[in-house]
Amino acid sequence: MRQILDSLLLVLALALVWQGLYWLAGDLALASPAQTFARAAELLATPSFWRHASETFLALGYALLIAVTAGMGIGLALGMHRLSGEVAEPVLVSLYSLPKITLYPVILLLFGLGISAKIALGVIHGIIPIIIFSMGAVRAIAPVYFKTARVLRLSRGQLVRTVIVPAAIPELVSGLRVGFSLTLLGVLIGEMFASQRGLGYLVMKSIGTLDVPTMMAVIVMLALVAVLISSLLLYLDHRLHRRAL
């Protein structure tokens, strides 16, 4: 109850700051909260908005599917094989700090202008943190679990399925949380340039036509969805970590 009240207060404070900024900056740069929500309500009623939204979430869905399955697979394998993990780690960390946007021209040439380029950009943003977290998750498993598995004569498949994966799940969810926001970032960046569809494109188009309320409305709706999914993952994350002791 207390938490809900705190969150409401925070939202109220943000809205006040927003309104204040609007008074300072004026119509050309910002829309007021009221204008924004009115525009958002209009957009939600137009079919073309839903076409853009479904394009974005379709791309996000595919990108997440690829980033999560490949990322966790690679991460678990690297975590289990010590030498490979040690070789891969510095490479991954430098790839992680590389601004992926510099690869955008290459991706455009490889995947063309359609949805696949957005998916690819989402994947390269999200997959590396997922690999790093999954690898760390396996390495952090208590050695006594592996010993127990050997005493119980588990096969390699049983070891992965019934010990490694469940033991790693709390950390895997942390990786998923970070991976999710970066994948969404990648997809949206992909839509902002050389794209004709998606919410990222809609934002850029509104900037081009100086349609500030539309721009703000899309940004706010995207932020709400991202915050909602992130909080769900965070909640799951905390719950799992508490149980893991």
Add this chain to the structure above:
Amino acid sequence: MAASVVKMSADRSVSTPMLHAEMTGVTRIYAAKGKTPGVHALGPVDLALRQGEFFSVVGPSGCGKSTLLDVLAGLSSPTEGKVVFEGAPVTGSVPPGIGVVFQENAAFPWLSVKDNIAFGLRREGTDPAEVERRVGYALGFMGLEDFAAAYPSQLSGGMRQRVCIARTLVMQPRLILLDEPFGALDAQTRLLMGDELLKLWRETGATVMLITHALDEAAMLSDRIAVMSARPGRIMEELETGWPKERDSRIASEDHFGQITSRLWKRLREESIKATARGGA
């Protein structure tokens, strides 16, 4: 250096007991790795476990007791020497029939107490009705009935160790190895767990080898006790306690108990000083 054998009472055994597991000339040397120098952790050690006995190994910290257990279980390979369990050599993997309880909390936090205990049986594909029967029995035997649905994070250290013992018990091992299983528990809990262990040993008829640094624990529980030297661990002495099979923690007040512990301490004192001086404590 041949280990001396001390009998603390008149020899009651008439026939020669059957050998269950044996180590001959076993050494374990950890190779140097980068800047860490190599360590001669163990041996050479000769050790013979008799069928159905309660055997303890005591020694100063860092003397290679746990290495000894790992090698005997097949969890790590000896650098030299040979390990035999039930007539077959142990090489590279844990043979069926051996159960191990570790010092660390090895209960899986994502499984309930009941599922933890059933874990090994389910992986073996045991018939569900049989799993249910054995797990039910183990829950009762270890006093865990009320906690069947609880998760390890809700249990005390002693209770979690019971879960691990129960998980080993349901596999019906013929040789149970315990690596300082009560090391993390308080003194009273340790005494009570000792009683449970004796009960389990009598009930299952399994051979038990207990690794411990607690002399009173070894003196109270064992038929025979091996005393190890500081690293590289060798067996300096084997001692027969001569306790009757039916025994429990009450024997800790007998004179004979005091004689055994003082005998152990006499042998161990110098070695412990060596180990401490090396920073092994």
